[in-house]
Amino acid sequence: MKQILVVADPLSSFKTYKDTTFSMMRELQRRGHALAACEPQHLQWRTGQVVTAQVQRVRLTGALDDWYTVEHEDEVALKDFDAILMRKDPPFDSEFFYATHLLEQAEREGARVFNRPRALRDHPEKLALMEFGQYAPPTLVTRSAKAIRAFHAEHRDIILKPLDGMGGMGIFRVTDNGMNLGSIIETLNRGGTTSVMVQGYLPEIAAGDKRLLLIGGKVAPYVLARIPQGNEVRGNLAAGGKGVAQPLSDENRAVAEALAPVLAARGLLLVGLDMIGNKVTEINVTSPTCFQEIQQQTGFDVPAMFVDALEAALKVPA
Template sequence: MNILIVADALELFKIYKDTTFSMMREAQRRGHKLAACEPQHLGWQRGRPVTATVREVALTGDKNEWFRVEATREVPLREYDAVLMRKDPPFDAEYIYATHLLEQAEREGARVVNKPSALRDHPEKLAIMEFAEHTTPTLVTRDEKAVKAFHAEHQEIILKPLDGMGGMGIFRVGADGLNLGSIIETLNKHGTQTIMVQRFVPEIVKGDKRVLVIDGKPVPYSLARIPQGSEIRGNLAAGGKGVAQPLGEEDWKIANAIGPVLAARGLLLIGLDVIGGSLTEINVTSPTCFQEITEQTGFDVPAMFIDALERLVASGQ
């Protein structure tokens, strides 16, 4: 296969943990050819197909100079067997514009993973609301009074922006409501931005589990991201400790209920965040934790993903 990776700059990758890097490494090991670009390298000129200025790359195996550029050229996206959209959030206007260009490339014959329209239709925090039976009580609103009423009902709550990542902007408010008004103002920008509020799940002390689902099938191990010290956030970017562990009964139940539904919509890879048996987020843009799970358990997550990608390409869908 010829594979194009649309992601952040390769120079910014932390290859000791980067999931996109692990995908590239497994793909090259199987003899597939790799190219990479950033969203700003996509273009569409009237009367022409969507193209990208790409770098054709090969992985070197060196930890420092881990890739070499073999050529740089402008290529129609439809010439690739697969285009992997792996750009990290923020899920902002530029991200949405990129999905529109990728969707046009699909109409021209490109195969894009995850499907661009599905990326737009499943904002990572809002997507859980479709699966209410698996979530903790949750409110999405701009309204300060609604947030305060939710707090009065549930006493201990978590507040977070809809466009955050890596644990950024997450606040916990206890039963005393200390600083609740100020936190609401900070997050909702005096009623101009929508936020998410959830009942606090105390099982966070045991970890915020990342459950990966590939082509509708759960990876049998999760990565429990355990908060350290006085932190309430388990996110690795916020200093959480990642511990791989077999999926529990509730993890399997949630993954088997949601995975096939979203796979049918063109989401080949998703990452479910589960705390104490409650679904808290569905990651669709660039789910991570491949390397941590593989290194700690021996289960080859990148191989499972490339297997699924090869099946998709072979199917012609």
């Protein structure tokens, strides 16, 4: 039995019918591991001491409502856990950033953190794409309105999005007529003070924005295609997209298998790779999701694959 700490949003906020962290916890308990939970705000450090957290020792009830009980609360050194799962949802704001530093200090003291804190900082979910530009659609990252206008003039149909967005928030499409391009630029770059990502529009989005799961350096055999509905350009489930699980294509597998071992070697046990057609559009590392949607539609046990990878990682010395 391992002692596992989950650092996440409040457990009471979980939508258990679809929550990936819930599915991880359920599988961990099924295998006999003991669970504790806390939020980033419960982490602390002081000179002469180790990083600690005020945690809840929890047990899952097996229900979807009233799904956990708190057996007791205590303050524990993070290094005393066998594994810490950093599952705080985006945005990657200052407090998330500070939490990674506290977790990295805990690592220096002997804790095992997944995904590794430094790897979380080194792979901001949109900018991580730059390292793997050969797999990306035409992409521009800039604060410059002039550069964005030139990119639109070249590609004629573009997608603009903030670097710190999530769930499809703040995504705009501008077609050949350039309608509202100036207003959208002003909204996103805030007068030239904020960087924006611009990408060439991929018509393959009609077949879905596919979420591939890279787990322990391997690629899950099914993906979740998040298909835009109605006149919506965004496939994100949070923006009303329809999630359809489907087998991983050979073309997507080739790309994913090129990235998976590279990212795993950096301490990224779980990565959510977003692809439209055969192009990578984002590399999600903070709190990748879609476990339950894939499992419910295909029967493939994604949580079991994840816990297999976690247990294997714990057998390897840090």
